[in-house]
Amino acid sequence: MSDNTAVLEHVKESEASEAQPTTRTILSGPAEDTPDQPTWFRQQREQGWQDFSLLPNPTRKDQPWRFSNVDVLNLASYQSGNLPSDHDRAQILEQSVALDGKSGRLIFANDHFLERDVLPESLRKSGVIFQPLERALTEHEGLVRRYFMTQPAALGSAKFAALHRAHVRAGAFVYVPRGVELDLPIEIFHWLADENVAVFPHLLLVADETSKVTVIEHFRSVEKTRHGFACGVNDLIAGHGATVKYVCTQRWNENVVALQINATTVERDASAMSLNLHLGGAYSRFESLSRLVGEGARSDLLALSVAHHKQEFDARTLQDHRSPHTTSDLLYKNALSDRSRTIFGGLIRVERHAHFTDAYQKVRNLLLSDDAEANSMPGLEILADNVKCSHGATSGQVDEEEMFYLLSRGIPEIIAKQLIVAGFLDEVIGRLSNSLIGQHLRDLIADKFRLDATRAAIAA
Amino acid sequence: MQQLEINNLRVAIGESEIIRDLSLTVRTGEVHAIMGPNGSGKSTLAKAIAGQPDYRVTGGGVLMDGENLLELGPDERARRGLFLAFQYPSEIPGVTIADFLRAAAQSRSPEGEELEATDYYAKLYEKMDLLDIDRSFTSRSVNEGFSGGEKKRSEILQMAMLEPRFAILDETDSGLDIDALKIVAHGVNSLRSPNLGVLVITHYQRLLNYIIPDFVHVMVQGRIVRSGDKELALELEEKGYDWIRDHAEEPVLV
Ligand SMILES: Nc1ncnc2c1ncn2[C@@H]1O[C@H](COP(=O)(O)OP(=O)(O)O)[C@@H](O)[C@H]1O
Ligand SMILES: [Mg+2]
Numbered sequence: 001m002s003d004n005t006a007v008l009e010h011v012k013e014s015e016a017s018e019a020q021p022t023t024r025t026i027l028s029g030p031a032e033d034t035p036d037q038p039t040w041f042r043q044q045r046e047q048g049w050q051d052f053s054l055l056p057n058p059t060r061k062d063q064p065w066r067f068s069n070v071d072v073l074n075l076a077s078y079q080s081g082n083l084p085s086d087h088d089r090a091q092i093l094e095q096s097v098a099l100d101g102k103s104g105r106l107i108f109a110n111d112h113f114l115e116r117d118v119l120p121e122s123l124r125k126s127g128v129i130f131q132p133l134e135r136a137l138t139e140h141e142g143l144v145r146r147y148f149m150t151q152p153a154a155l156g157s158a159k160f161a162a163l164h165r166a167h168v169r170a171g172a173f174v175y176v177p178r179g180v181e182l183d184l185p186i187e188i189f190h191w192l193a194d195e196n197v198a199v200f201p202h203l204l205l206v207a208d209e210t211s212k213v214t215v216i217e218h219f220r221s222v223e224k225t226r227h228g229f230a231c232g233v234n235d236l237i238a239g240h241g242a243t244v245k246y247v248c249t250q251r252w253n254e255n256v257v258a259l260q261i262n263a264t265t266v267e268r269d270a271s272a273m274s275l276n277l278h279l280g281g282a283y284s285r286f287e288s289l290s291r292l293v294g295e296g297a298r299s300d301l302l303a304l305s306v307a308h309h310k311q312e313f314d315a316r317t318l319q320d321h322r323s324p325h326t327t328s329d330l331l332y333k334n335a336l337s338d339r340s341r342t343i344f345g346g347l348i349r350v351e352r353h354a355h356f357t358d359a360y361q362k363v364r365n366l367l368l369s370d371d372a373e374a375n376s377m378p379g380l381e382i383l384a385d386n387v388k389c390s391h392g393a394t395s396g397q398v399d400e401e402e403m404f405y406l407l408s409r410g411i412p413e414i415i416a417k418q419l420i421v422a423g424f425l426d427e428v429i430g431r432l433s434n435s436l437i438g439q440h441l442r443d444l445i446a447d448k449f450r451l452d453a454t455r456a457a458i459a460a
Numbered sequence: 461m462q463q464l465e466i467n468n469l470r471v472a473i474g475e476s477e478i479i480r481d482l483s484l485t486v487r488t489g490e491v492h493a494i495m496g497p498n499g500s501g502k503s504t505l506a507k508a509i510a511g512q513p514d515y516r517v518t519g520g521g522v523l524m525d526g527e528n529l530l531e532l533g534p535d536e537r538a539r540r541g542l543f544l545a546f547q548y549p550s551e552i553p554g555v556t557i558a559d560f561l562r563a564a565a566q567s568r569s570p571e572g573e574e575l576e577a578t579d580y581y582a583k584l585y586e587k588m589d590l591l592d593i594d595r596s597f598t599s600r601s602v603n604e605g606f607s608g609g610e611k612k613r614s615e616i617l618q619m620a621m622l623e624p625r626f627a628i629l630d631e632t633d634s635g636l637d638i639d640a641l642k643i644v645a646h647g648v649n650s651l652r653s654p655n656l657g658v659l660v661i662t663h664y665q666r667l668l669n670y671i672i673p674d675f676v677h678v679m680v681q682g683r684i685v686r687s688g689d690k691e692l693a694l695e696l697e698e699k700g701y702d703w704i705r706d707h708a709e710e711p712v713l714v
Contacts, residue, residue, distance in 0.1 A: 400513075405550040408510050409564040409618065410538035419563055423554030423601065430554075 023079040030166035048165025055159035064156025067343045067375045072283040078229040081110025081197035096189040103184040109191035111170035127177040136173035151263030155287035155316040171202025181212040192228040203234035207242035214245040221253035230258040238270035252280040268294025275302040285314040292326035301330040307340035317346040321354040330361040336372035347379040361391035418449045463487045464626045470519035471508040478504040480682040489654040496679035502661045506630045510544040543624030545615035547631040552602040587620040608635035616647040628659045633667035645670030665697035
């Protein structure tokens with residue numbers, strides 16, 4: 001057995017202090033300071049709050065919010081959350097299970113840290129850091145400070161990134177030193193537990209030179225109907241020659257409004273791959289900025305949405321090529337049922353001097369209902385020469401011949417449809433080349449279908 | 461004995477009538493062959509029986525063991541024991557043969573009962589060996605990137621797994637070299653039993669050297685113009701379809 005797959009040492013840390021019943025609405029000001037936070041971090045909060053207060057609310061007239069249902073962004077009722085009840089906590093701990101093998105795990109609920117599995121000793125000895133953000137702020141202040149929210153929120157949500165800055169307290173800091181490889185993924189769970197709670201999940205991942213790491217975040221709700229707001233930021237930094245994979249499974253309940261702001265920085269000869277699976281939320285917006293800053297950098301941007309009822313998934317992306325010989329490849333697939341909507345606004349930008357760039361962008365929408373609506377706005381901005389670019393967005397329906405073929409084998413229509421949709425989405429999962437995570441993603445997608453099938457059976 | 465009964469069937473695609481008053485009865489234990497020139501309506505007949513929604517039945521009926529198939533959806537027909545090996549099987553991107561076959565098998569299990577995986581795979585591998593299909597096949601997407609021969613073998617594999625009572629094989633020989641043809645024929649022959657009725661559709665007599673039919677029917681322009689035993693196929697091969705047109709039992713419009 002290699003060092004990196006050492007058996008997990010299970011450590012429970014109940015750092016959570018006794019639940020203080022002081023909930024504050026998120027619009028009443030920045031989160032309160034805790035005594036051991038460094039000064040720069042408190043200043044960040046203040047700055048965030050100021051910026052949030054000054055920046056205007058988005059409207060549909062703003063290009064980055066075109067087609068978006070901005071009305072859902074009324075945040076007045078959301079408040080900071082308390083440590084969940086004993087009952088909910090027990091349920092959360094029991095259900096914070098996704099992959100069979102992992103290097104470490106952190107569990108948060110209502111932005112409170114609940115529990116963790118620490119990294120195996122071999123990894124800790126080689127300098128890998130995997131800690132709750134709050135703790136990393138004191139124990140690894142220099143490193144955190146150097147990278148914390150240094151990327152711009154360039155895709156429309158500067159205001160919400162500022163709000164995140166003002167309220168962030170829960171999340172993970174991951175640092176992988178030069179040359180270190182993690183065989184198994186790191187897992188992070190964020191749960192929403194109570195009515196009208198807002199959470200601000202944060203992930204800062206720094207992979208130093210030639211290191212390798214895979215991180216998977218799980219966003220989930222304890223209960224099916226409680227309203228909530230999630231405003232997450234994740235910053236991924238793939239250093240010189242590093243290989244970073246990031247996966248996010250978004251399964252907030254369908255009364256949650258969610259914004260997720262991602263920035264990926266890929267340095268020389270490094271490669272970053274992200275896959276976001278969007279299943280939950282009433283309105284879920286995902287902004288992904290991928291900056292290829294060093295020669296030979298590569299970024300793969302993958303996403304899947306399975307939308308039903310009146311769900312709305314709103315994706316905005318920028319593949320920003322800032323150096324020559326860089327590659328980016330975006331593949332987003334959406335399956336839409338009922339009256340659901342998706343929006344894709346994506347830009348490939350090849351900066352001056354970023355010659356010999358390959359940039360691809362492909363969006364595929366599978367419309368499973370006449371009332372579903374998929375909006376696509378692909379875009380190109382090329383300022384360099386010798387560039388290979390392609391982009392395209394298509395929408396289609398289930399192929400009748402394929403359907404008949406499955407039916408002719410005795411497969412009932414509802415199952416046949418599920419198979420076709422799962423097959424349609426599978427290309428994206430295949431790109432991840434990770435069978436462990438791939439199977440988990442397939443299971444989550446099948447779960448959502450199963451719920452729909454049950455609903456259809458009851459209706460019939 | 462059970463039977464698939466096609467009575468005075470008429471099928472239209474759009475406004476044009478393709479199957480015109482066709483009758484044929486296949487009993488379990490029998491193998492019937494339908495031969496006919498391209499465009500005579502063989503595939504239309506097969507797909508109409510299977511329930512392809514674009515094909516409109518404008519007259520007549522199809523009964524399986526006395527039950528009117530035309531009132532059932534295509535999936536129900538299949539679960540009652542009908543199988544069609546397609547001339548041009550569809551590609552289903554991203555759906556593996558294993559998942560596809562499992563869903564098909566699961567659809568035949570009683571409600572709420574999970575398929576027993578060990579038995580299922582044992583059976584699957586046995587049938588794959590019979591058809592000379594590599595194990596890695598099961599993790600490939602249905603028909604995607606398959607060669608012509610692989611597609612046809614995959615159809616017969618499905619037939620072997622689903623154990624129909626009536627199977628229609630639509631040009632399962634087309635595009636196969638002689639070795640592939642022998643494998644497919646061997647697969648079909650191994651499935652022949654008193655509990656299975658087979659309707660083999662083919663353009664060429666060649667296949668019928670390997671799957672010996674009990675009856676041969678010749679189809680021209682949407683109807684059966686002549687029926688006989690296996691000798692009819694040889695005669696037809698020798699004399700060509702023009703001979704049939706010239707000696708049809710009833711006038712045939714050319
Ligand atoms: N989907 C379709 N739409 C319109 N015409 C069709 C369609 N399928 C078949 N046809 C027509 O029906 C006739 C019979 O075709 P087919 O059943 O495929 O014949 P065969 O299988 O005997 O070669 C042909 O004239 C063909 O052009
Ligand atoms: Mg045909």
